[in-house]
Amino acid sequence: MNHYLIDIPARIGLFPLLIVQALQVRRRALKLPEAAGPRFGEDGTGSELKLLILGDSSAAGVGVAHQDQALSGQLVRRLGQNHRVTWRLEAxxxxxTRDALTRLDRLGPERFDIAVVALGVNDVTRAVPLRVWLAQQERLILRLQQSFAVRHICLSxxxxxGEFPLLPHPLRWVLGRQARRLDTHLRSLADSYPAVSVTSLAFDLSVDHMAEDGFHPGPEVYAAWADMLMGQIGDFTP
Known part of the structure; x- marks a missing residue:
């Protein structure tokens, strides 16, 4: 059964309430800064590895004070145990996803072995249609492979x-359903391309593990995310 078709009447009936809740969340949400610290560098010892991290506020480390605690620092530290990592964060x-494509257009010619992509939450909150979002994700994959010679793309x-503490119901239910829908189709898209994987973000998102805004990861979540990515990256490192 098509669950999207089931959702449509509920969304229509709830639309006025959803708009009110969305505006209230935007007005009351705590605005946290992106993590401080470098956005590129070299670290570790071993074989050479070039890493690109591309994404939104989660990739930028919102929710922690410094990039050392964020996804970039956590991941580079793990990869640096066996590799000399040259890394770049574009977030x-x-x-x-559309913004990320524009950001790639501004990058000069460069080659990366691994690209980690963290996009989709803002596409959900901005109600980007599934068809449009999938087309943009496919363009992103092709751009990374063709223009930056990426050997393996790790899509998050x-x-x-639906578990974000910040969001009230029924807004939480609606956004949770749409996020699951995009996630399912993203996995199908990745299956059609070689050297593209999807890392599940099935974290514990209880208040204790989230940032104080109730929307972004805390240090424990970033660490768990880096661990999950290491499982995806391992077979594609030189």
């Missing part, structure tokens, strides 16, 4: 937005 709060799946 911005509020970025959608959509987090369980």
């Amino acid at each position: 911005r709060t509020g970025a959608t 799946g959509l987090p369980p937005m």
